Amino acid sequence: MPGKVADVLRAVGLEPAERAALDQEATVRRGQGYTLRVTAVPAVHRQLLTRCQPLDGGQGVPTVPAQRKARREYENRVSTHAPIGP
Numbered sequence: 001m002p003g004k005v006a007d008v009l010r011a012v013g014l015e016p017a018e019r020a021a022l023d024q025e026a027t028v029r030r031g032q033g034y035t036l037r038v039t040a041v042p043a044v045h046r047q048l049l050t051r052c053q054p055l056d057g058g059q060g061v062p063t064v065p066a067q068r069k070a071r072r073e074y075e076n077r078v079s080t081h082a083p084i085g086p
Helices: 001-010 018-022 040-052 064-079
Strands: 026-030 033-037
Touching: 001 018, 001 033, 001 040, 018 040, 026 040, 040 064
Parallel strands: none
Antiparallel strands: 026 033
């Protein structure tokens, strides 16, 4: 999970399973930012993606391009490693 996404998620009210996943992360420094290695079941990652949906803008929320890109990267990672399907 990109650090910009994690920073936003820490500021919103999370459910216990989501909070536990973020609390047990491992921070990995990468270039200018950082990435979090979050170990959680795919359903928790999808819930976290839903919670950071405002990063895409809309509903009167200003869009920050770096945050929007970070959310898209996280969504791509989740889709690749835990695809939704039968």
